[in-house]
Amino acid sequence: MKNYDNVVIFDHPLIRHKIAILRDKNTSMKEFRELVEEITTLMTYETLKEGVPTTEIQVETPLEVCTQQVVKDNAIAIVPILRAGLGMVNGIHVLFPSARVGHIGMYRDEETFEPKSYYCKLPEGIEDKLVLVVDPMLATGGSACDAIALLKSRGCKHIKFMAIIGAPEGVSKVAEAHPDVGIYVSTLDRCLNEHAYILPGLGDAGDRLFGTK
Numbered sequence: 728m729k730n731y732d733n734v735v736i737f738d739h740p741l742i743r744h745k746i747a748i749l750r751d752k753n754t755s756m757k758e759f760r761e762l763v764e765e766i767t768t769l770m771t772y773e774t775l776k777e778g779v780p781t782t783e784i785q786v787e788t789p790l791e792v793c794t795q796q797v798v799k800d801n802a803i804a805i806v807p808i809l810r811a812g813l814g815m816v817n818g819i820h821v822l823f824p825s826a827r828v829g830h831i832g833m834y835r836d837e838e839t840f841e842p843k844s845y846y847c848k849l850p851e852g853i854e855d856k857l858v859l860v861v862d863p864m865l866a867t868g869g870s871a872c873d874a875i876a877l878l879k880s881r882g883c884k885h886i887k888f889m890a891i892i893g894a895p896e897g898v899s900k901v902a903e904a905h906p907d908v909g910i911y912v913s914t915l916d917r918c919l920n921e922h923a924y925i926l927p928g929l930g931d932a933g934d935r936l937f938g939t940k
């Protein structure tokens with residue numbers, strides 16, 4: 728894959744360790760859900776190294792008053808792409824419990840793999856927030872591209888996209904379609920199979936999170 732200025736692949740040993748367990752077909756639904764949350768928290772720490780709206784406050788320590796930077800109130804919104812993105816929300820809420828959540832519903836057409844949008848409900852004032860769009864799987868990139876385009880059409884200007892596993896095709900597609908959006912991927916897999924599933928991947932993230940198969 729080409730290098731893109733707006734793409735970060737974490738490849739962190741702690742995250743790699745957790746992804747190895749996530750991939751295992753024998754990992755239970757409970758453990759899968761917990762791992763998705765933990766990985767998301769680790770990813771958020773890195774993703775928010777830059778671009779977080781902060782403000783200064785005065786703090787009185789036992790010794791003196793000092794000026795400190797804190798994250799602005801209500802500055803961050805989380806937007807999971809349904810269904811599987813839902814599994815990542817708590818991993819961010821652990822760090823920002825008051826972050827508002829918007830939902831974008833998308834499913835892939837089984838034959839064309841094109842995303843179909845079926846739901847969108849966003850928090851008021853989202854256009855002024857840093858929006859973290861989350862989906863564990865970035866396969867062809869169609870769902871992520873359309874979700875980001877929808878958010879831009881609603882006025883969002885500061886968007887970051889987080890995926891746990893990315894395929895090179897999908898990462899390139901989103902990076903090129905949305906060069907102004909930071910794309911944060913924990914690990915880059917080899918390719919897509921003929922059903923547009925990521926290889927080696929982890930199978931269907933939604934089914935593994937919610938036990939639907």
Ligand code: PRP
Nearest residue numbers: 809810811834835866867868869870933
């Ligand atoms: C999965 C996944 C992404 C999408 C990725 O969702 O959670 O949203 O596929 O594929 P793409 O990059 O090729 O668009 P799916 O459509 O299976 O819906 P689900 O989460 O409801 O199972």
Ligand code: URA
Nearest residue numbers: 866924925930931932
């Ligand atoms: N969606 C998934 O859940 N898994 C894939 O490998 C591709 C799309």
